[in-house]
Amino acid sequence: MIAQVHGYCLAGGTELATACDVVYVADDAQIGYPPVRLMSPPDMQYHPWLVGMRRAMELMLTGDAMSGREAADWGYATRSFPLAELEAKTLDFAERAAKVPIELQQLNKRSVHRAMEIMGARAAIRAGTEIQALAFTTEASKAYMAGFRRDGGSVKAQLDQRDTTFGDYRTKKE
Numbered sequence: 001m002i003a004q005v006h007g008y009c010l011a012g013g014t015e016l017a018t019a020c021d022v023v024y025v026a027d028d029a030q031i032g033y034p035p036v037r038l039m040s041p042p043d044m045q046y047h048p049w050l051v052g053m054r055r056a057m058e059l060m061l062t063g064d065a066m067s068g069r070e071a072a073d074w075g076y077a078t079r080s081f082p083l084a085e086l087e088a089k090t091l092d093f094a095e096r097a098a099k100v101p102i103e104l105q106q107l108n109k110r111s112v113h114r115a116m117e118i119m120g121a122r123a124a125i126r127a128g129t130e131i132q133a134l135a136f137t138t139e140a141s142k143a144y145m146a147g148f149r150r151d152g153g154s155v156k157a158q159l160d161q162r163d164t165t166f167g168d169y170r171t172k173k174e
Contacts, residue, residue, distance in 0.1 A: 001019070001020040001021050001022075002020060002021065002022045002023075002024065002090060002093065002094055002097075003016070003017040003020040003022070003023040003024065003025075004024050004025075004086060004087065004090040005017055005023065005024070005025040005026065005029050005031065005068065005077070006025070006026035006028075006029050006068075006083055006086060007026075007029060007030070008029070008030050008065075008169070009025075009029055009030070009031045009032075010030070010031070010032055010033070010034060010065070010169070011033055011034060011035050011042075014031055014032065014033055014042070014046075015042060015043070015044045015046070017031075017077075018044060018046040018050070018076075019044070021109060022078045022093060022097075023071075023076070023077040023078050024077065024078055024079050024080075024081065024086060024089060024090045024093065025068035025071055025072060025077040025079075025080045025081075025086070026068045026080070026081065026082070026083040026086050027067065027068045027069045027080050027081065027082055027083070028067060028068060028069075028083065029067065029068035029071070029080075030065040030066075030067065030068075030169075031065055031066050031067075031068065031071050031076065031077075032059065032063060032064055032065030032066065032169075033047075033059065033060070033063060034063040034065075034162060034163060034169060035063070035162075036060055036061075036062075036063040037062075037063040037162050037163075037165075037166070038140060038141065038144040038161070038162045039135070039136075039141050039144055039145065039162075040132045040135035040136055040141055041060060041128065041131055041132055041135055042128065042132065043128060043129045043132040044125055044128065044129075045124050045125050045127070045128025045129075045131070046125070047059055047060055048124070049116070049119075049121050049124065050074075050075050050076045051066075051074040051075050051076050052074070052075070055074050062166070063162075063166070064166070064168065065168070065169070068080040144158065144161075144162070147161065156170075
C-alpha cells in the first residue's frame with residue numbers, strides 16, 4: 001500500500017499513512033497528532049518506531065506537526081517531494097513495484113514486518129491501545145470530549161479550543 005500525502009495529515013490520517021508500506025509526502029505537508037493535547041495518544045503507537053525516541057517525545061508531548069520534508073528526514077515518510085512532483089513520483093514508484101511478481105512482493109513485505117516484530121513493534125502497538133484507552137478515563141480527556149456534546153456537537157469549537165493555546169493548525173495567525 002502506498003500513501004501519497006499533501007496538505008494536512010492529522011490524527012487518524014497519520015495512522016492511515018502509517019499503515020501503508022511506502023509513504024510519499026509533499027515537502028510542505030503538515031503531519032501530526034494534535035489529539036495528544038486534550039484527548040489521548042494515538043491508538044497506533046508508531047512514533048518511536050518511525051522517528052526515534054527523542055523526536056517521538058517532542059511530537060507526543062506537544063501535538064505539533066512535522067513538515068513533509070522533516071517527516072522524510074526523520075523516518076516517518078519514505079520520501080518527500082515538491083507538491084508539483086508528488087503524484088508523478090508516487091506513480092513512478094508504484095509502477096516499479098508492480099513489476100515484481102506478487103508472490104515475491106508478499107514475502108518481501110513479510111520479511112520487513114517480521115524484522116519489526118522481532119524488535120517488539122507489534123507488542124508496542126498493542127500496549128499503545130491500552131494506554132489510549134486509559135487516556136480516555138482522565139479528567140482532561142473526559143472534559144474535552146464532553147464539550148462535543150455540551151457545545152451542540154461543534155467540532156470546530158472543540159478543535160479551536162485544542163489548538164488556540166498552541167497557535168497552530170486551524171488557529172494559526174498568518
